[in-house]
Ligand SMILES: Cc1cc2nc3c(=O)[nH]c(=O)nc-3n(C[C@H](O)[C@H](O)[C@H](O)COP(=O)(O)OP(=O)(O)OC[C@H]3O[C@@H](n4cnc5c(N)ncnc54)[C@H](O)[C@@H]3O)c2cc1C
């Protein structure tokens with residue numbers, strides 16, 4: 001009966017003034033900044049100069065900052081979710097769609113039609129030209145569409161980071177974590193790579209590791225490192241150490257959050273600019289099932305693609321490296337069969353997945369080295385039934401561009417801020433597997449204090465139904481949890497705590513603390 | 519066996535879930551409030567726009583079918599205990615073998631003149647929330663009468679919509695019939711800091727008609743003042759929702775009287791949650807405890823009893839929690855508003871008045887008896903263990919870091935708490951553990 005009435009209840013709100021005069025003014029200031037970018041895009045001569053670029057970026061920043069200061073600093077510190085579901089922008093209303101379409105459109109231009117943004121080898125025009133002065137100043141080259149993107153991306157993380165810090169200023173975990181993503185974005189993703197180019201080294205974002213950085217093992221990338229002397233070699237080795245040593249150690253100690261919500265740029269944007277949309281993630285069981293299939297398929301895709309890329313690289317360059325095809329095939333076989341053995345014989349792993357999943361792992365663990373071996377045995381650089389070059393291209397198009405960019409960010413206002421991290425990111429998949437099976441990290445549930453209110457699940461950007469564990473009094477150990485800590489922040493009863501402990505890593509989820517009768 | 523449960527709140531649903539876990543009985547859950555179980559404690563968040571009704575429902579729709587829990591949206595108007603039949607308001611009948619009454623509460627009204635005017639409401643059910651929503655449109659001023667947990671929630675709700683609100687509270691500071699004076703004062707100040715017009719020591723004399731059958735103002739007894747308003751929230755407590763059973767053969771006092779197995783005076787009829795009144799509660803506990811947690815424990819207990827594993831209801835060590843605007847509150851064990859004889863209290867508060875810790879302990883044996891917290895989260899299992907094992911206050915203080923449950927990087931308060939104790943008692947105790955999960959696990963297993 002009543003379902004209809006209640007639904008309308010969320011929408012038929014008298015719309016109290018959530019924004020006041022100062023905020024409208026701030027929005028106008030930011031709007032002018034945006035307008036200048038628009039005019040530059042249309043290549044209006046009057047705005048195409050360095051001063052206007054600075055004016056535009058400063059207006060964007062100050063508009064956002066004034067707006068958020070007004071929204072949060074005028075109120076006492078605490079959770080600020082009033083009216084989230086009443087607001088057109090944050091409840092998939094018209095403005096959400098408009099914003100989604102604009103961002104999606106921007107990404108389409110960026111990836112596939114950069115000339116429409118003004119990229120031109122005979123001299124940039126439009127938006128790309130607008131950023132030439134900044135690019136010249138930083139690295140002594142004219143801008144590319146990627147420079148424009150990187151600048152705007154970094155600016156967004158910085159200004160929305162400030163907003164986020166003010167919003168959660170009663171929570172030090174949130175503050176420290178946000179300063180961390182701001183630091184890594186500005187330093188590691190933006191300034192250092194541009195400086196490297198200025199110093200004639202290959203572009204490298206040290207924290208961006210494989211498989212998120214899917215071109216790390218591409219021929220041009222490896223050759224770039226190898227042709228840049230000792231420092232280049234160091235960068236290559238550091239990249240490999242990140243994957244096989246640094247990341248597993250940190251994930252063991254802190255869970256995947258050390259990367260996903262403290263360091264990563266994709267996560268950084270989601271946490272800051274994407275924060276107003278975090279509640280839009282789908283919490284249903286169905287969504288979780290889709291998520292597990294998708295993210296692991298992407299991981300598989302990334303692994304097969306990279307294996308192929310390295311194999312063809314070694315095939316084309318048989319001499320001169322300590323690694324050769326034979327060794328590589330052995331390595332892959334070892335890794336794959338090792339994984340199969342892990343899931344067949346080690347109880348934690350075996351019991352952590354369903355029988356069906358375990359069988360899938362076994363089949364794949366045999367097929368992948370099989371394919372590589374056939375290539376090796378037939379002496380072919382490209383697989384008999386898999387063209388590695390095409391595979392790499394398809395991956396770049398589908399996953400690298402369409403998924404992580406267009407859908408990942410463009411769909412913020414419609415599907416929440418972590419669509420890519422949740423459904424697509426192969427890095428998240430790897431870290432997640434380790435987090436689930438071999439990490440000290442978990443979210444502890446505080447005894448029987450949960451009142452099943454649902455704030456935690458609602459504001460989990462990864463769509464984890466946190467409540468379903470909390471109300472049982474069970475710790476939350478989920479592969480997808482990025483450790484943002486927002487569930488613990490919004491919980492009105494202090495039920496959740498992110499923490500690390502080594503004593504019980506294989507029994508983290510055993511206790512059911514609301515079970516009253518033993 | 520055919521089991522009927524009236525009420526789809528936390529107690530009824532917990533009972534249904536556990537019966538399903540323990541048996542194959544047929545389970546019918548009947549309620550006229552909503553199709554699906556939702557969290558009553560989250561009603562305020564729907565109004566404030568933090569969540570939709572859907573988000574407050576702990577189980578997805580597939581859950582009920584999968585677990586063969588049959589949900590029936592009907593109002594029970596009469597129960598024929600002798601022939602084991604329920605009569606629905608819509609005219610239908612429903613037979614059962616065993617019946618669980620999980621009827622919840624209803625808001626108190628104390629016979630105030632004008633209490634039945636339009637736009638005068640309590641906050642208990644979804645329908646109440648709907649009415650609140652309806653009268654909020656264009657509302658310029660609200661008055662909340664009563665200073666309990668629901669009162670402050672209602673005030674916060676209006677506040678979130680920028681509707682000016684006055685809280686009319688009988689006590690001399692907010693909720694000081696439950697909270698010790700220091701804490702009550704912190705919260706009173708916190709309410710005022712939010713620009714909520716808190717009137718302490720004020721009783722409601724009458725609710726005045728605006729001429730159309732709707733509220734126009736309230737009159738305060740002490741001052742005779744008239745406060746103009748378009749909505750009055752009545753939040754002066756709740757009572758068991760048993761009116762429709764009053765004339766039946768079921769034994770009812772304030773609530774439905776049950777024994778320690780949660781059985782009523784009628785064979786095969788049980789009562790749990792807010793509507794149940796324990797004939798002999800544990801020492802120091804009330805016979806009716808209208809909170810979420812006890813409802814959940816009763817639901818689980820009764821399920822065992824019904825499934826041939828009779829269990830006495832034992833709620834364990836008292837705990838509760840709430841949130842007053844931005845300040846969270848937790849309590850473990852016994853912390854009465856007035857310090858009982860032979861009890862001592864260590865009370866610490868932060869300089870900004872946003873955080874406080876109170877540790878009550880026995881004056882002679884020195885064992886911890888209760889913990890009261892504002893703006894600080896403690897680990898329930900650790901506090902329970904201390905209280906259960908009658909741990910000496912000094913051992914508690916030395917290990918106080920084990921109780922910390924605040925987010926990582928949270929301010930340290932432990933040193934300052936110990937200093938205060940040392941200062942108060944002339945002792946020189948020091949911390950001996952860290953905020954470390956490994957230490958907590960060892961402690962809990964010891
Ligand atoms: C706004 C609010 C905030 C609260 N916050 C907290 C909190 O923070 N912590 C806490 O511990 N407690 C809190 N409580 C109290 C807590 O919600 C209750 O103790 C708990 O919900 C009681 O659960 P119950 O299952 O006993 O009854 P209910 O949840 O009331 O369920 C009873 C159901 O039975 C239905 N019913 C009754 N009679 C009939 C009939 N004749 N026919 C058909 N259906 C019928 C009712 O409509 C209702 O749906 C809060 C309560 C309110 C109102």
Ligand code: SF4
Nearest residue numbers: 460481482484485487
């Ligand atoms: S479960 Fe909590 S910490 Fe993990 S991603 Fe969700 S909100 Fe963040």
Ligand code: SF4
Nearest residue numbers: 450451453454456491
């Ligand atoms: S854990 Fe906290 S936020 Fe989540 S449902 Fe329980 S009480 Fe609500």
